[in-house]
Amino acid sequence: xxxxxxxxxxxxxxxxxxxxxxANITAMASATRARGVALRxxxxxxxxxxxxxxxxxxxxxxxxxxxxxxxxxxxxxxVEDLFIAYPLWVDQAKGDRLRRLAxxxxxxxxxxSAESATALARSLGSAVGAVAVRxxxxxxxxxxxxxxxxxxxxxxxxxxxxLEVTGAFTFPGHSYAPGMPLTAxxxxxxxxxxxxxxxxxxxxxxxxxxGGSTPSALMGGGTATELRPGVYVFGxxxxxxxxxxxxxxxxxxxxxxxxxxHRRTPGEPGHLLLDAGSKVLGSDRAAWAxxxxxxxxxxxxxxxxxxxxxxxxxxxxxxxxPARGTRLRVVPNHVCLPVNLVDEVQVVRDGxxxxxxxxxxxxxxx
Amino acid sequence: xxxxxxxxxxxxxxxxxxxxxxANITAMASATRARGVALRxxxxxxxxxxxxxxxxxxxxxxxxxxxxxxxxxxxxxxVEDLFIAYPLWVDQAKGDRLRRLAxxxxxxxxxxSAESATALARSLGSAVGAVAVRxxxxxxxxxxxxxxxxxxxxxxxxxxxxLEVTGAFTFPGHSYAPGMPLTAxxxxxxxxxxxxxxxxxxxxxxxxxxGGSTPSALMGGGTATELRPGVYVFGxxxxxxxxxxxxxxxxxxxxxxxxxxHRRTPGEPGHLLLDAGSKVLGSDRAAWAxxxxxxxxxxxxxxxxxxxxxxxxxxxxxxxxPARGTRLRVVPNHVCLPVNLVDEVQVVRDGxxxxxxxxxxxxxxx
Numbered sequence: 001x002x003x004x005x006x007x008x009x010x011x012x013x014x015x016x017x018x019x020x021x022x023a024n025i026t027a028m029a030s031a032t033r034a035r036g037v038a039l040r041x042x043x044x045x046x047x048x049x050x051x052x053x054x055x056x057x058x059x060x061x062x063x064x065x066x067x068x069x070x071x072x073x074x075x076x077x078x079v080e081d082l083f084i085a086y087p088l089w090v091d092q093a094k095g096d097r098l099r100r101l102a103x104x105x106x107x108x109x110x111x112x113s114a115e116s117a118t119a120l121a122r123s124l125g126s127a128v129g130a131v132a133v134r135x136x137x138x139x140x141x142x143x144x145x146x147x148x149x150x151x152x153x154x155x156x157x158x159x160x161x162x163l164e165v166t167g168a169f170t171f172p173g174h175s176y177a178p179g180m181p182l183t184a185x186x187x188x189x190x191x192x193x194x195x196x197x198x199x200x201x202x203x204x205x206x207x208x209x210x211g212g213s214t215p216s217a218l219m220g221g222g223t224a225t226e227l228r229p230g231v232y233v234f235g236x237x238x239x240x241x242x243x244x245x246x247x248x249x250x251x252x253x254x255x256x257x258x259x260x261x262h263r264r265t266p267g268e269p270g271h272l273l274l275d276a277g278s279k280v281l282g283s284d285r286a287a288w289a290x291x292x293x294x295x296x297x298x299x300x301x302x303x304x305x306x307x308x309x310x311x312x313x314x315x316x317x318x319x320x321x322p323a324r325g326t327r328l329r330v331v332p333n334h335v336c337l338p339v340n341l342v343d344e345v346q347v348v349r350d351g352x353x354x355x356x357x358x359x360x361x362x363x364x365x366x
Numbered sequence: 367x368x369x370x371x372x373x374x375x376x377x378x379x380x381x382x383x384x385x386x387x388x389a390n391i392t393a394m395a396s397a398t399r400a401r402g403v404a405l406r407x408x409x410x411x412x413x414x415x416x417x418x419x420x421x422x423x424x425x426x427x428x429x430x431x432x433x434x435x436x437x438x439x440x441x442x443x444x445v446e447d448l449f450i451a452y453p454l455w456v457d458q459a460k461g462d463r464l465r466r467l468a469x470x471x472x473x474x475x476x477x478x479s480a481e482s483a484t485a486l487a488r489s490l491g492s493a494v495g496a497v498a499v500r501x502x503x504x505x506x507x508x509x510x511x512x513x514x515x516x517x518x519x520x521x522x523x524x525x526x527x528x529l530e531v532t533g534a535f536t537f538p539g540h541s542y543a544p545g546m547p548l549t550a551x552x553x554x555x556x557x558x559x560x561x562x563x564x565x566x567x568x569x570x571x572x573x574x575x576x577g578g579s580t581p582s583a584l585m586g587g588g589t590a591t592e593l594r595p596g597v598y599v600f601g602x603x604x605x606x607x608x609x610x611x612x613x614x615x616x617x618x619x620x621x622x623x624x625x626x627x628h629r630r631t632p633g634e635p636g637h638l639l640l641d642a643g644s645k646v647l648g649s650d651r652a653a654w655a656x657x658x659x660x661x662x663x664x665x666x667x668x669x670x671x672x673x674x675x676x677x678x679x680x681x682x683x684x685x686x687x688p689a690r691g692t693r694l695r696v697v698p699n700h701v702c703l704p705v706n707l708v709d710e711v712q713v714v715r716d717g718x719x720x721x722x723x724x725x726x727x728x729x730x731x732x
Contacts, residue, residue: 010434010460010732044674066675068376086675089625089641089691094376112626115690143671143678144626144639173673259455260478260510273510275455279706280731284649305509307539308410308702309432309452309731312509324481325455336674340645340707343729363709365646365675366376 005327006348011257012276014342015329016357018349020251021233022054028232029058031218040064040083040210042230045336047361048345049077051233062106064228068097069364075105077360083210085169085228087112087136087144088120095123102130108166112136112145114157121161128162134169134208135199139191140184141173148191152198159204167208168195169228175216178242178288185219188212192223215244236335237294238286252345253296253329254280254338256311258322270315272322276330277309282337289333296329303330371693372714377623378642380708381695382723384715386617387599388420394598395424397584406430406449406576408596411702413727414711415443417599428472430594434463435730441471443726449576451535451594453478453502453510454486461489468496474532478502478511480523487527494528500535500574501565505557506550507539514557518564525570533574533591534561541582544608544654551585554578558589581610602701603660604652618711619662619695620646620704622677624688636681638688642696643675648703655699662695669696 006015032039041055044066052063052074062081065071071082082101087110090098098120101107111117111133121128135154138145146154148168155165170191175184188211196209211220212227220227231238234252235245256276283306285292291302293311300316311330315321322328332338339345339359347355372381398405407421410432418429418440428447431437437448448467453476456464464486467473477483477499487494501520504511512520514534521531536557541550554577562575577586578593586593597604600618601611622642649672651658657668659677664685671678677696681687688694698704705711705725713721 008459012731087626087639089623091691093374113690116625119691138628142628143673143676144628257455259482260453262504262508262510273453275732278648278650278703279729282644282649283703284644307509310509324479325457325485337644337649341729341731363645363707365378365707366641 005255005329006351006353011255011327012280013255014280014338014345015253015255016345016347017251018347018354020249021051024233024235024249024251025054025058028217028229029060032227033059035222037224038226040226040228041233042085042228043074043361044070045230045339046233047339047359048357049074049360050357052077052079061226067364067366068094068101069366070361071101071107072097073361073364075101079105081106083108084110085171086110087116089116090120090123092123095120095125098131099124099127102127108132108134110134110136110169111154111158114154117154117158117163118161121163129164132164132166133158134167134210135165135195137168137170137191137195139170139172140187141171143171143173145170148194149198151195152202155199155204156202165204167210168192168199169210172211172213172216175213176238176242176286181215181242181244182219184213185216186221188216189221189223214239215242231335234335237331237333238289240294240331241289247296247299247331250296250331252335252338253331255327256330258324258326258328261321261324262312269317270321272313272315274311274313274328274330275309276311277307279308280338280341281306281311281330281332282334282341284334284337293333294331296331371621371695372717372719377621377693378646379621380646380704380711381619381621381714382711383617384713384720386615387417390599390601390615390617391420391424394583394595395426398593399425401588403590404592406592406594407599408451408594409440409727410436411596411705412599413705413725414723415440415726416723418443418445427592433730433732434460434467435732436727437467437473438463439727439730441467445471447472449474450476451537452476453482455482456486456489458489461486461491464497465490465493468493474498474500476500476502476535477520477524480520483520483524483529484527487529495530498530498532499524500533500576501531501561503534503536503557503561505536505538506553507537509537509539511536514560515564517561518568521565521570522568531570533576534558534565535576538577538579538582541579542604542608542652547581547608547610548585550579551582552587554582555587555589580605581608597701600701603697603699604655606660606697607655613662613665613697616662616697618701618704619697621693622696624690624692624694627687627690628678635683636687638679638681640677640679640694640696641675642677643673645674646704646707647672647677647696647698648700648707650700650703659699660697662697
């Protein structure tokens with residue numbers, strides 16, 4: 001196992017393994033192509049124009065984004081088809097931005113109420129035809145979206161307001177738990193099926209049925225016409241623990257240095273302190289996660305405590321503690337957070353830093 | 367109660383109430399002055415040069431920072447006395463940066479092992495005398511630091527390596543739990559007392575004994591000569607729940623818009639969805655916290671789920687759900703995270719945005 005960490009600059013730093021990244025992009029593109037379903041990767045995971053270009057070159061039909069600001073960044077980088085997959089509340093300022101965006105790219109926005117569809121249409125004014133909408137339905141994650149049987153009601157309101165309704169979408173986020181990906185995929189199939197039937201009954205063509213999350217993306221029964229996984233490009237400790245990926249496929253790690261050995265009480269297993277904390281790893285920890293992150297080359301080690309600048313690692317019993325000054329590769333729990341905490345990432349191939357990519361959409365929360 | 371949220375730009379946005387900020391800065395400065403103890407606020411909480419200037423103008427002896435990068439930013443802004451209050455591992459590159467820093471400001475660094483002191487001295491080379499060190503002791507937080515009785519051993523190693531040892535410090539981070547601030551303050555007193563005695567026995571003057579966290583800062587028995595609270599400038603939902611601050615003193619909020627009303631199951635209390643998630647609030651949630659954050663003007667509301675761009679708020683039974691499009695003020699759980707997620711903050715006084723401050727040290731993790 002190559003445990004050399006390229007680069008000699010200060011830790012913590014976010015490193016992308018180019019070979020693994022490309023392999024992950026190719027694998028998802030091939031799998032969705034084989035199923036005859038369109039791939040629209042969620043770019044909130046990486047926020048990087050160079051990675052978007054790789055996804056599109058591999059056959060993605062466009063990108064999914066989280067905010068108007070992310071859409072602006074990727075449209076500026078030449079992406080021609082963008083879906084903002086959340087129920088936005090569009091006031092006049094946001095409407096103006098969407099109008100400008102729609103002159104550069106095909107823009108689709110999520111709606112999950114008659115009120116939000118009406119506000120969107122009102123803010124677009126005479127450009128109401130320039131932005132398409134999909135109705136969000138709740139397939140079991142219970143964050144946003146209407147009940148699948150109510151999709152048609154929202155679609156009618158949107159159409160009455162002058163918007164083009166192109167379909168429905170859902171985020172089966174309850175797939176992020178052990179044993180749940182298949183259940184969530186089936187829930188997604190069912191929800192999109194109900195939504196589609198409702199839309200058809202109201203006379204909508206409703207061709208686009210969009211679903212998908214990294215854990216559930218390849219488990220669906222064929223109802224979705226499009227999938228929107230995001231995390232698959234990098235993998236993370238959550239996916240490792242869910243079994244969606246293995247450590248050999250994880251493409252993003254945070255290089256960190258051992259700065260302290262801490263013996264909390266005599267007889268306790270060994271602990272070490274790394275100089276990577278929540279301000280570079282993020283502090284997401286699902287109830288089922290075994291820690292705040294893992295180490296790529298030490299699968300039995302666990303981050304058992306996390307503060308802003310430090311990770312406390314419980315070291316496997318029987319393994320000697322690495323010396324202070326040793327660099328280790330941390331696998332974050334949820335990889336969508338670290339990219340949003342740095343201005344650039346290092347791109348690594350064959351043990352060397354070969355490029356640096358700017359995180360162009362970092363901090364674009366609105 | 368003024369529930370108008372100033373500004374008309376896109377949400378989420380981070381807003382600082384200037385009056386409350388100044389009152390918090392004055393109150394801590396007065397309280398520490400009255401106790402005859404020096405105040406060295408932790409600047410990782412705000413990362414903003416303008417706030418540092420207010421703290422110094424109110425009498426702070428200097429600033430505490432988390433990283434060499436933060437020290438560089440604040441030295442560049444004219445701060446003349448900086449303490450990097452963590453056990454750094456200093457390689458040649460970091461040693462070069464510390465040498466340059468020491469030509470602009472008085473720099474003190476934490477050490478918690480003979481190895482880290484030796485590495486620091488080696489990297490400083492002929493400039494070994496330009497950087498002072500304090501020995502970190504563990505007063506009960508169990509993150510870093512040696513046992514208080516071992517402080518002298520580390521100090522002797524540092525002095526043998528040529529470093530000036532000016533004292534000891536501790537972070538009583540176990541103060542961040544209900545009922546624990548007073549216990550942590552007493553533990554801090556005890557740990558600093560033991561460390562000081564050990565240093566004196568080895569012939570060190572050991573004048574500087576630094577402690578303090580926002581919950582425990584004003585509960586100590588007088589052993590510390592210096593305190594390093596950070597969060598007190600803003601307050602947050604954690605401090606609100608610990609009783610360290612009340613909602614009327616909270617100076618930083620995240621303005622967010624209601625984007626969806628979500629009825630998860632019939633009969634369940636009302637929920638709404640805000641457009642502020644972990645990418646602006648941070649996702650810290652202590653085991654004892656009642657949620658992922660609170661709402662300033664609605665103390666009974668709770669953020670019960672948090673994703674990257676959305677907060678799910680359980681609304682108090684009996685209160686009507688605010689309409690979609692309503693702006694609300696979110697109080698983050700842990701205020702050190704939001705400032706690190708935005709490039710600038712809006713400064714609000716008398717209901718108007720009067721200034722914008724750049725988060726100059728955002729992302730300076732190394």
